[in-house]
Amino acid sequence: xxxxLDTVFAALADPTRRAILSMLLEDDMAVTDVAEPFKISLAAxxxxxxxxxxxxxxxxxxxGRVKWCKLEPDALRDASVWMQGFGQxxxxxxxxxxxFLARELDAGS
Amino acid sequence: xxxxLDTVFAALADPTRRAILSMLLEDDMAVTDVAEPFKISLAAxxxxxxxxxxxxxxxxxxxGRVKWCKLEPDALRDASVWMQGFGQxxxxxxxxxxxFLARELDAGS
DNA sequence: GCAATCGTCAACCATTCGGTTGAATATGCT
DNA sequence: AGCATATTCAACCGAATGGTTGACGATTGC
Numbered sequence: 001x002x003x004x005l006d007t008v009f010a011a012l013a014d015p016t017r018r019a020i021l022s023m024l025l026e027d028d029m030a031v032t033d034v035a036e037p038f039k040i041s042l043a044a045x046x047x048x049x050x051x052x053x054x055x056x057x058x059x060x061x062x063x064g065r066v067k068w069c070k071l072e073p074d075a076l077r078d079a080s081v082w083m084q085g086f087g088q089x090x091x092x093x094x095x096x097x098x099x100f101l102a103r104e105l106d107a108g109s
Numbered sequence: 110x111x112x113x114l115d116t117v118f119a120a121l122a123d124p125t126r127r128a129i130l131s132m133l134l135e136d137d138m139a140v141t142d143v144a145e146p147f148k149i150s151l152a153a154x155x156x157x158x159x160x161x162x163x164x165x166x167x168x169x170x171x172x173g174r175v176k177w178c179k180l181e182p183d184a185l186r187d188a189s190v191w192m193q194g195f196g197q198x199x200x201x202x203x204x205x206x207x208x209f210l211a212r213e214l215d216a217g218s
Numbered sequence: 219g220c221a222a223t224c225g226t227c228a229a230c231c232a233t234t235c236g237g238t239t240g241a242a243t244a245t246g247c248t
Numbered sequence: 249a250g251c252a253t254a255t256t257c258a259a260c261c262g263a264a265t266g267g268t269t270g271a272c273g274a275t276t277g278c
Contacts, residue, residue, distance in 0.1 A: 003124075005121075005122075005124070005127065006122055006123070006124060009118050009119075009121040009122035010118075010119070010122035012114075012118040012122075012188075012192075013114075013115055013118035013119035013122055014115070014235090014236085015112075015114070015115060016236090018114065018191070021195070022194075025194070025195065030254080030255095031254070031255060031256095032253085032254060032255080040236085040237070040238090041237075041238065041239080042254085042255075042256090043237085043238075043239080043255085043256075043257085044236070044237055044238080046255065046256060046257095047235095047236075047237085047256095048236090050256095051235095062244095062255090064244095064245065064246075064254095065244060065245035065246060065253070065254050065255080066245090066253090066254060066255085067254080067255065067256095071195070073195040076192050076195050079121075079192065080189070080192050080193070082127070083121075083185050083188065083189050083192070084189070085131075085134070086130070086134065086180070086182040086185050119265095123265095123266085125266090139224080139225095140224070140225060140226095141223085141224060141225080149266085149267070149268090150267075150268065150269080151224085151225075151226095152225085152226075152227085152267085152268075152269080153266070153267055153268080155225065155226060155227095156226095156265095156266075156267085157266090159226090160265095171225090171274095173224090173274095173275065173276075174223070174224050174225080174274060174275040174276065175223090175224060175225085175275090176224075176225065176226095219278100220277100220278090221276105221277090221278090222275105222276085222277085222278100223274100223275080223276075223277100224273105224274080224275080224276095225272105225273090225274085225275105226271105226272085226273085226274105227270105227271085227272075227273095228269100228270090228271085228272095229268100229269090229270095229271105230267105230268080230269085231266105231267080231268080232265100232266095232267085232268105233264100233265080233266085233267100234263105234264080234265070234266100235262100235263080235264070235265085236261105236262095236263090236264095237260105237261080237262090237263105238259100238260080238261080239258100239259090239260085240257100240258090240259095241256105241257080241258085241259105242255105242256080242257070242258095243254100243255085243256075243257090244253100244254080244255080244256100245252105245253080245254080245255100246251100246252085246253075246254095247250100247251085247252080247253095248249105248250090248251090248252105
């Protein structure tokens, strides 16, 4: 459990991996397509995807010869909840609160 | 900005540092007192505190010969906001929502 | 003044990390 | 069958990480 937080936060600590997650926010992608906008090698991207997978932040499903990468946002929940534990010391953040609420209402209807 | 996320997430990726943050949630502490429950050396703790400071997660103020460590939860906000961007894909999390709301009400009165 | 306490610095060590390159393994196309 | 495409594996490299120990600079109290 604490170990999960280790791997999740470590995975998030790299800008390339965060960029990959943002890309996957749009849509599921094949490994080669994930790699396309980056300057680094495909093998490096493959490693990053392995780290994201081990952290539970994405899942990879091989269909034919292409492996599809899918965002798995549930894994962020534990980390998010952990961070919220510190929120009580923040001045009340109405902006964040209202955005949160708006999203909930929008998604719920 | 993306660089900030790097250092914040990297700082959170270590269980010792997360434990330190949790301790500081209770109260401000001197470096020696922070180190007390851990088995590792004082120098190692000093390094961890340096990393947390550089990430902006704590501040350290030297008063006399003792250096006080204080939680700085604002630094978590950017990281938290970044993570919330993925929240819209989560199923509605009413538990978290209600806890959030309860804290806001409690802190606000 | 002097000894004890608080904390950091410097050098070192083993391990991990992010990257490369080249070979290997599937799978698909014709 | 044979070639191209998709992805990973393996070995390697330099830099960063988390830890240690011992010396050092401040500060406090007797």
